[in-house]
Amino acid sequence: xxxxxxxxxxxQLPPASREPCRLHEAMRYAVLDGGKRVRPLxxxxxxxxxxxxxxxxxxxxxxxxxxxxxxxxHDDLPCMDNDVLRRGKPTVHVAYDVATAxxxxxxxxxxxxxxxxxxxxxxTRRAALMTTLxxxxxxxxxxxxxxxxxxxxxxxxxLPELERMHRMKTGALLAAAVRMGxxxxxxxxxCARALASFGELIGLAFQIVDDVLDVxxxxxxxxKTAGKDAQQNKPTYVSVMGLATARERSHALHAQxxxxxxxxxxxAQRLRELADFIVLRSH
Amino acid sequence: xxxxxxxxxxxQLPPASREPCRLHEAMRYAVLDGGKRVRPLxxxxxxxxxxxxxxxxxxxxxxxxxxxxxxxxHDDLPCMDNDVLRRGKPTVHVAYDVATAxxxxxxxxxxxxxxxxxxxxxxTRRAALMTTLxxxxxxxxxxxxxxxxxxxxxxxxxLPELERMHRMKTGALLAAAVRMGxxxxxxxxxCARALASFGELIGLAFQIVDDVLDVxxxxxxxxKTAGKDAQQNKPTYVSVMGLATARERSHALHAQxxxxxxxxxxxAQRLRELADFIVLRSH
Numbered sequence: 284x285x286x287x288x289x290x291x292x293x294x295q296l297p298p299a300s301r302e303p304c305r306l307h308e309a310m311r312y313a314v315l316d317g318g319k320r321v322r323p324l325x326x327x328x329x330x331x332x333x334x335x336x337x338x339x340x341x342x343x344x345x346x347x348x349x350x351x352x353x354x355x356x357h358d359d360l361p362c363m364d365n366d367v368l369r370r371g372k373p374t375v376h377v378a379y380d381v382a383t384a385x386x387x388x389x390x391x392x393x394x395x396x397x398x399x400x401x402x403x404x405x406x407t408r409r410a411a412l413m414t415t416l417x418x419x420x421x422x423x424x425x426x427x428x429x430x431x432x433x434x435x436x437x438x439x440x441x442l443p444e445l446e447r448m449h450r451m452k453t454g455a456l457l458a459a460a461v462r463m464g465x466x467x468x469x470x471x472x473x474c475a476r477a478l479a480s481f482g483e484l485i486g487l488a489f490q491i492v493d494d495v496l497d498v499x500x501x502x503x504x505x506x507k508t509a510g511k512d513a514q515q516n517k518p519t520y521v522s523v524m525g526l527a528t529a530r531e532r533s534h535a536l537h538a539q540x541x542x543x544x545x546x547x548x549x550x551a552q553r554l555r556e557l558a559d560f561i562v563l564r565s566h
Numbered sequence: 567x568x569x570x571x572x573x574x575x576x577x578q579l580p581p582a583s584r585e586p587c588r589l590h591e592a593m594r595y596a597v598l599d600g601g602k603r604v605r606p607l608x609x610x611x612x613x614x615x616x617x618x619x620x621x622x623x624x625x626x627x628x629x630x631x632x633x634x635x636x637x638x639x640h641d642d643l644p645c646m647d648n649d650v651l652r653r654g655k656p657t658v659h660v661a662y663d664v665a666t667a668x669x670x671x672x673x674x675x676x677x678x679x680x681x682x683x684x685x686x687x688x689x690t691r692r693a694a695l696m697t698t699l700x701x702x703x704x705x706x707x708x709x710x711x712x713x714x715x716x717x718x719x720x721x722x723x724x725l726p727e728l729e730r731m732h733r734m735k736t737g738a739l740l741a742a743a744v745r746m747g748x749x750x751x752x753x754x755x756x757c758a759r760a761l762a763s764f765g766e767l768i769g770l771a772f773q774i775v776d777d778v779l780d781v782x783x784x785x786x787x788x789x790k791t792a793g794k795d796a797q798q799n800k801p802t803y804v805s806v807m808g809l810a811t812a813r814e815r816s817h818a819l820h821a822q823x824x825x826x827x828x829x830x831x832x833x834a835q836r837l838r839e840l841a842d843f844i845v846l847r848s849h
Binding site (some may be wrong): 297302303305306307310353354357360362363380381382383385386388389390392393394395396397400401406407409410411413414416417418420421422424425426427429430431433434 | 593645646663664668669673676677683690697699701703710713714716
């Protein structure tokens, strides 16, 4: 599925030979050759349950990764985290320039909706997918979480505050990935509810593991600057609850996520494997 | 209609009292109290022809103005035009900070799609509206035009190159405003074609008048920094064809735009008035 996604992204992104070339190059640089593709893989795996057509799932996977990639490009800018390493490469504003990086992020967000709008699905599904993505990306989701993160630097957050921030900043788009894989096809309501729970639980587990890895791993392993959270005095699960408790909590969430989709049978097997990967990964 | 729009924006934007407060404040600051509202007014006026319901046109108008406002916030940032005055007020990054301004722009783009997704229209219309907006905002439209603009600083552009840049940077969203006012209701194909021509012609006229006003008017009249284009050595219609010819061209486009909707009768009256305003305005 990862290969399928890479091929879809290569084909769908505007070619670097098309004007404005530098913008298109920067967009391709931001999306291609890197990343774990967790959101696309979650969407494809949820598609095993909904029976969504492959080309529609490609569009969903691309839209999710475009929004994720744009958020990384903007987060790495000098006015935000000012980071120089991402996905094992220089960040977009280092490889290009700050103005191009900002524009490439802006354009990727627009293209995320455009690729859903151009998909072969019926209008009801296209409208539902675009709406889910917009809500996950907006102030009640990713951008809102990012703003809380910005305001939290140097402040102590309580555990509920930290959890709310991460539900919005990272969890919303991961949960949307699972949900959109369902919306692209057909799901009985009980199955949709199980998927929604799974998406929320695994979204939170993902961020806790990210916080743990930021402490435990090297920049080379992560492909991004390690130890950044502590250095920037950002509240994390590790700073709030300690390393061991954070690890335990990620395992508890993993178990709950698996329990949520216990009754979904063999078609949920890839979702289970992704839950394992998300919690047991080393990068 | 402008009052109707202001009331809709006041009610629809996330309240500044809701967390994350600073982000929501900055989004409200970027959208409220300012601007000519040309895109919303074009959408409402096209709605006179399509018979679209008022609340659906509110959603269309909000989505268009959110995308326009986000583009202004990002354009004004230090890494782009580094401007301090917009709509007669300090720019968002001056009133808040650069990180908040970038995030407010990002969030406004997402909310533009969210407000269309939440409208009361059927799924076919919602999907069409979101798709039109995404195409107008993306690399074939606004962001692409912005990237060409960025690459053109200090370079001489030919008239066709300049025109292509402006068709994308400003024209695409203005044309989308007219088109979306139609898509929110029902239009016979001949009427939709007339509106499409009108939107393209008036979009181009708008930018030529902007270039002329940048030379002829004061910052106080414009509510933004005047004389900026020449100072930044940006190619404009005035620098490429001279002031008198640029004025003439805007009047010719105005006449063509009116001719395109000549057969549409009294229901097109507000579109005609907006065409007059766009070309004859002093700010």
